[in-house]
Amino acid sequence: MVSMQMSSGFCSNWDLLEENLLPVEVVDRGLQVLDNGCTNLRRLLVINASELGLLTLAEECLTLQELELHKCNDNVLRRIAACENLQILKLVRTIDGLYSSLVSDIGLTILAQGCKRLVKLELSGCEGSFDGIKAIGQCCLMLEELTIFDHRMEDGWLAALSYCENLKTLKFLSCKRIDWNPSPDEYFGFCPTLKRLHLQKCQLRNKKSMRALFRSED
Template identity: 60%
Template sequence: MAETPRFPNLDNVDLVVGRCGGLVSFTVGVGCYQSVDFIEEERPLSAEIVDRGLRVLASGCSSLRRLVVANASELGLLSVAEECTKLQELELHKCCDNVLLGVGAFENLQILRLVGLVSDIGLMIVAQGCKRLVKLELVGCRGGFDGVKEIGECCQMLEEFSVCDHKMEAGWLGGLGYCENLKTLRLVSCKKIDCGFGLGECLSRSCPALERLHLEKCQLREKDAVKALFKMCEAAREIVFQDCWGLDDDIFSLAMALRRVKLLYLEGCSLLTTQGLESVILHWHELEHLKVVSCKNVKDSEISPLLSALFSDLVELQWRPDTRSHLWSSLTETGIGNKGGKFFKKT
């Protein structure tokens, strides 16, 4: 990295500490320097060494747009922020609250991904310093109502909020109601949505601009938490359930609160039955797109006349609940479920 100034037109750099002998490898392209990955998962570099590399990187790559780094300190990030004023996307691994003091110096930051034990304090630091955020992803983070609320109040351009494998405090969902321009909420690999205490906060307000709710590999067994989530997302037009555990007929019935759904995508939801699906979607008068894949308890033989009539009114239908389903091929031949000639778009 000491020779970085020799390559002012680097297009893409992948800088990874070698697993043998401490070697460094990178790729050289042409054009404006845009992206750096600086991560070693098995044997992370010390913060001192990472910071030294960041200082050299910043001095020679002022056009940096994206940075991925692990185990950096506040000072290392500040050195990058000072020189790389065009940086728009930052991904921090093994980070904590103190490290985020350096994040607020990135004036043009729009996309931030945090992997580590970030608490309410860290979220508040981000909120005060990164007011142009459009996308925020928290992986394995803590935090709660106060931190999420602060993000919503300060980062008014925030459109996409993702939470993965979280350790968030009870009542954190309530803070989402302050994200007035949030359009997409993604929950991935969450063992719980919210642990219950403080869910009353969620019922006082919802996300008015929300368009998409995406749930993937989440535990949906706690009825009160799911009810609060759906209340928060009552304006959503697109709903995705992908390989979610606990989504039975009883839990899915809570989705009737989502009155404006136009697109529903169900995949790998083995507990949901045909009757459970029907009881909800017959209440969704704006539904246009339906995709059901690998949901083994949803069966062709149990489709009622009402559900069949709904299928015929859809703009698009993709129906493959199990390997025995023959409905998909017959619908394809008749053109049912493809009124608008549009393809299903997976969110």
């Protein structure tokens, strides 16, 4: 584990931090060493891995249950879907000023079709729409907790939550918006098992958005 502490005046050019991330090739070599020596690995956090590195991880570490993946994209998720025993997953697409990548409906659908045993899922800075969340709800039948952090979802995505039929906890963290233009009422179902709704540092001034959110929890 490496820790780096910086004062607020350390650097005004965040590109310097991007340049100091380990290259993909180095991360992949590290994952290969890890896979060879820790086949019983259950929990991992990784930044800037490639498809090849994560495919090796999925093939060798069959007991992996919890993964936090930073700077990921749709192509990387094609391989993470091979982690069939994964139960807890956190996807961090972007951190403002440090790095950014792309996670869209394509990646979310691939993920849903591969990681069907997910119990907890956190999407941080991810893009997508109704279709991506619907795929997760339809395929990840064991999903009990969904966390949405600073999302970039398209309008109308909120109605897809009704497909998460076993969802018990729904969290919104630091979301500048929930769903500014929700789907018409006839497209909304509800989450029958939901017990906890958590809102933290979110903008809740849009009445349509809030009405749609609470309608899905009826």
